[in-house]
Amino acid sequence: MHAAGALLWRLAGGHLEVLLVHRPGYDDWSWPKGKLHKHETLPAAAVREVREETGVEAVLGRPLPTVRYVLGGGTPKVCWYWAATPAAGIDHSTAVPTTPEEVDEARWVEAVQALEMLTRRADRAPLMALLELHADGTLATWPVLLVRHGRARRRSAWQGGEDTRPLTATGQNQARSLVPILSAYGAARILTSPWARCALTVTPYSEAAGVPVAVLEELTEDGARHAPDRARAVLESVLSLRQPATVVCTHRPVLPVALAALAARAPDPVAARLPAADPYLRTGEVLIAHIGRPVRRNPAKPGRKKPAVVAAELYRGRS
Template identity: 50%
Template sequence: MSAPRTVVEAAGALVWRVRARELQVALVHRPRYKDWSWPKGKLDPGESAPVAAVREVEEETGLPVVLGRALPGLEYTVNGGTLKRVHYWAAQVAGRSDAAPMSARPPVPHTDRDEIDHWDWFDVRTAAGMLTRREDVAPLDALVEAYAKDRLGTRALVVARHGQARKRSLWGGTEDDRPLTGLGQRQARALVPLLAAYGAARVVTSRWERCAATVTPYATAAGLTAEVADVLTEAEHVSSPARVAAVVADLLHDPADAVLCTHRPVLPTVLDVLAEHSRRVVADVLPRTNPFLAPGEVLVAHTARTPRGPRVVAVETHRSPTAD
């Protein structure tokens, strides 16, 4: 029986902007390989792909970015058989007036010039011709297509299920104050760089302790005040699911990136609202079976503005590395 194939996980981003009505992207030059490529790099131990993508872009270009929708990734063989898997996102430079403060992100040192000696902006046609690896054109094609359909400039609504909590049978208090376990606390801390990667500028949470404690580390790091909503608790949801739906719809209409933290029994209502604002191809990939999201897991809904209102154009899910 052959040994399992070694897989190296990497992540990066296609950072884009529009200048003089031209869509432009950032390319980096690697002197060691004498090539032009997207900013990217290997995941650090315990690091999630979105967090690695943001870190690598800032290391190689100096640009702090906020991730948008995911783009097609690449797989190829290196070093005589190792499979390299690269995850890509569209990204924009952070600093929008409605974006979250950068205080939730640690300082990122710049890459040595022996690794990246130059980067620059290029219009997408020029960039397509400059890319050394032909495979690197695939995520660019997807980015250009999304731009042509006015589905590239998105905002993120991150739906989070609270981290692992003490079991009901082992807790002597009430449902209101049932706390996170040690693992749940680690999951909450791991959410800080992940939510920062998507630029969450609003934090909306159920009042119950296990939800509030899940998003408090991020709110504190980002200098934000969490908006505590009774309607997002399990008990209030039973009496009025429509009020939960109204909160979700409000967040979809808000131009700011946001995170909403709630409980497993509330998730079907949240997901129904996302489905109502999605095309079938997106609605069909939303979680539809219990438990919908694992404790500490998040679903990122990328929302575009359309003449008919907000439209969820892409979704992705991420688990805290501490949960594996």
């Protein structure tokens, strides 16, 4: 059985606080979490469960350790967790559960106090990771969401220009099913190739979230073929400044350029998780690269460092 949830965190009075929930049916303190709905992705499930159990709209950050345990009857359960923050612009000073029969209290507590309050020992693992990231100053991150367009009509079957080749019905489904994934990470900016199959892939999210789309010729196949340095510069500009979560939608031939820019900012363990072989991403697939401040192990050398890719995840829109 698979479940998903999040460790919501905030800073209050200089202290790290997290949001715990009390479940009356089990009389325990735990993290907001729950089982996936049919066809639901892990990130979408995590955000939905947080909303249902605490009333808080969450924005996911970097992934945390999963928790594995055995339910009564011997059924194994795996719960996937993320660090998460309340959505900006909404008052979440208090949390009000929306399903009181399942969760009757949601309480912000200091993180060190949460270690004592958690009923299940295994639930401490993601919290310990959260505390370590906070101590390193690397807990706050922002994502770059690299998307390959949904499945398009075959070149051989399309009489129009390459820039007008549209999505198939499968590609349209993939585009629609990307909406809850991009929403889970708070995507607030969209950069895309102007070619139809890319523009159509980001349209459902743009319309659902009210996020404007910026089209860039550098992200087209022709643009990357004739001027790869310009395509890479687009990625570098996104990575260099802390800014709203950004979607970058492009084509398979552009992906090696984009991934090289990400790998150059990633420590070896993270770089090793980035796609390295053609086709790099499948149609309708999204790579979430979590960008943050690199760990500074030697305070005696305070030099300025560029933001780094500190974690990466892969998800695909449903066909």
